[in-house]
Amino acid sequence: MQTPLLLLLVLIILVQAGTSFPTERRGSQAKYASWDDVNVVAHGLLQLGQGLKEHVDKTKVQMRDVNAKLKAFNSTAAELGRRQQEQDRDLKARSKEVEERERLVEQLADEVKAKVEEVKAESEDIHSRMDRLEEKVEGAVRDPEVESNDSDHSRVPFIQRMLEAQNRRIDGLVEKIKQQQDKLEKQSLHLQALQSKVRYTKRIKSHRRRDEETVLKGEAEQSNAPTGLxxxxxxxxxxxxxxxxxxxxxxxxxxxxxxxxxxxxxxxxxxxxxxxxxxxxxxxxxxxxxxxxxxxxxxxxxxxxxxxxxxxxxxxxxxxxxxxxxxxxxxxxxxxxxxxxxxxxxxxxxxxxxxxxxxxxxxxxxxxxxxxxxxxxxxxxxxxxxxxxxxxxxxxxxxxxxxxxxxxxxxxxxxxxxxxxxxxxxxxxxxxxxxxxxxxxxxxxxx
Missing domain, CATH: 3.90.215.10 (Gamma Fibrinogen, chain A, domain 1)
Incomplete structure (x- = not known):
């Protein structure tokens, strides 16, 4: 913007200097006056040249600063791109890990359900066997032939002992079933805790990624937004x-x-x-x-x-x-x-x-x-x-x-x-x- 103005000023001075030269011979006094004017114009041209040189030097320094800032910006943009790629790879790896955990949790839940069904089936089988045994014992005790035959009375204590032993075995099995049920309940609670942790980890990672992206874009702000829990x-x-x-x-x-x-x-x-x-x-x-x-x-x-x-x-x-x-x-x-x-x-x-x-x-x-x-x-x-x-x-x-x-x-x-x-x-x-x-x-x- 300043360079065209300086050139225009130089032209005006040159024109004025040209008009100041005499077209005809005059006296020696007029000749000396014209050379003075030429010296003034020359001195002005030297000052203008010096000003132009200083302006060019300042422009060069400014251009160097602009180039340095552009290089720094390019390197920052490249670094941000690299960090974004690394975060994308890390997020994919974490997503795979979360999916694997969910798959394991679902597999454990299926195994627990299968065990529960197996225990229920065993319990029902034990109860049905117990019912049949009680029916047989009651039939043997109430049979008139057994009651009328003295020799068969000796079988009653044996049946009673057998029934007591069977009851003890049944009590032991029932106790084992209760222990298995307690273990299954604890495993179920543990699975629920794992599922809750997986859901919480997903939410935390989602919020963390959103915050990191905001920081990379230079738009990070403090927020008191709810976490969704x-x-x-x-x-x-x-x-x-x-x-x-x-x-x-x-x-x-x-x-x-x-x-x-x-x-x-x-x-x-x-x-x-x-x-x-x-x-x-x-x-x-x-x-x-x-x-x-x-x-x-x-x-x-x-x-x-x-x-x-x-x-x-x-x-x-x-x-x-x-x-x-x-x-x-x-x-x-x-x-x-x-x-x-x-x-x-x-x-x-x-x-x-x-x-x-x-x-x-x-x-x-x-x-x-x-x-x-x-x-x-x-x-x-x-x-x-x-x-x-x-x-x-x-x-x-x-x-x-x-x-x-x-x-x-x-x-x-x-x-x-x-x-x-x-x-x-x-x-x-x-x-x-x-x-x-x-x-x-x-x-x-x-x-």
Whole structure:
């Protein structure tokens, strides 16, 4: 843009210089004046040339900078293309791996179903054989000829012994069938957990790929968009899930974690504690009770932090289900709320009478009961560490109302009454508990 203007200026100066030369001879004074004009024009031309040279030099420097930036841009674009190709290859490999896992999970599910059918067929065969044997024995005992023949009376004890032996064999087979069924149920829960993990891995990889593509395009932005995971088991129920098992959830403003969901015909319950065989040691310290421990397909404690992340989403109902060694079952419901760590995970319970009169009671008071362990004494007893005295961690008031996290009794006796699992009812303290389940669901659910 500046170069044409400079050339135009040079032409104008040259024209003016030409018109200044005389056409006829004049005096020596006029001649000297014209040479002065020529010197002025020459000096101006030199300055213009110097300006043109400086302009050209600056233009060269700018061109070099532009070329360097173009090379850097080309190398960056090539690097981005290479990284995109690598990510595509990695995504394909991961997709194949996920497909292989799904195939294995489906294969295991088919094997489990086949085993279940085989066990059912064996059980039916055993029962039919048992029925036929009982018919034969009853026919032999009631036969008049047998009763009238004294020599045949000696066969009755033999038949009875044979029947007792057969009953023992049948009892043993029934016990084995029960064990097989327990194993199959655990395998089924394990398969459900694997399927849930596979689905969760797919979603995480999809979100990760989307974020990486956004970063590569230079459009990465912080986002608080939801992950697509349910906030609790009842939300899974609302979405159409009807099978009880292990699922991955993500409460509001919390990280994802796995839970055991118990689906009923009306709601989905999130299980926060379960005990049934004493396979898990519940005599743990504060940090373990805070994070959770155990196996979701066996005995476990979900974790105070996880329970609090569920509770802070709204009002929940807590259902306490107990059974003793005599086979008697008890159930209680409360309006449930759990504070955070800053308030020592204080428990707030109000009796829920919506399902009828209930005789099981646990009171927390307006301030709530803080959670206590042997290394974090938060109970309301002034001179006793209830968790250290009774074993396990619990919401203790005066060490004597309840403790469902105590030692599991190895047999239905009262020898471990002091440190065992117990729950106080209107009829008195129950210290022979065999199973416990604590589960929660939104209070808005009609039970």
């Amino acid at each position: 349910a906030r609790d088991c009842h939300e899974l129920f609302v979405q159409g899930q009807r099978a009880s098992g292990v699922y991955t959830i993500q409460p509001q403003d919390s990280r994802p974690f796995s839970v055991l969901c118990e689906m009923t015909s009306e709601a989905g319950w999130t299980v926060i504690q379960r005990r049934h065989d004493g396979s898990q040691n519940f005599n743990q310290l504060w940090e373990s009770y805070q994070k959770g421990f155990g196996s979701l397909i066996g005995e476990f404690w979900l974790g105070l932090e996880n329970i609090h992340s569920l509770s802070k989403q709204g009002q929940y109902t807590l259902q306490v289900e107990l059974s003793d060694w005599a086979g008697q079952e008890q159930s209680t419901r409360y309006q449930f709320k759990l504070d955070g760590e800053e308030k020592k995970y204080a428990l707030h319970l109000d009796q829920d009478s919506s399902s009828g009169v209930q005789e099981n009671t646990m009171t927390t008071g307006a301030a709530g009961l803080p959670f206590s362990t042997s290394d974090r004494d938060n109970d309301l007893s002034a001179d006793t560490n209830c968790a250290g005295l009774l074993s396990g961690g619990w919401w203790f008031s005066s060490c004597g109302e309840s403790n469902l996290n105590g030692k599991y009794p190895r047999r239905p006796s009262h020898q471990s009454r002091r440190q065992g699992m117990f729950w106080t009812t209107a009829k008195g303290r129950n210290s022979s508990l065999k199973t416990t389940v604590l589960k929660i669901a939104p209070a808005t659910v009609k039970q």
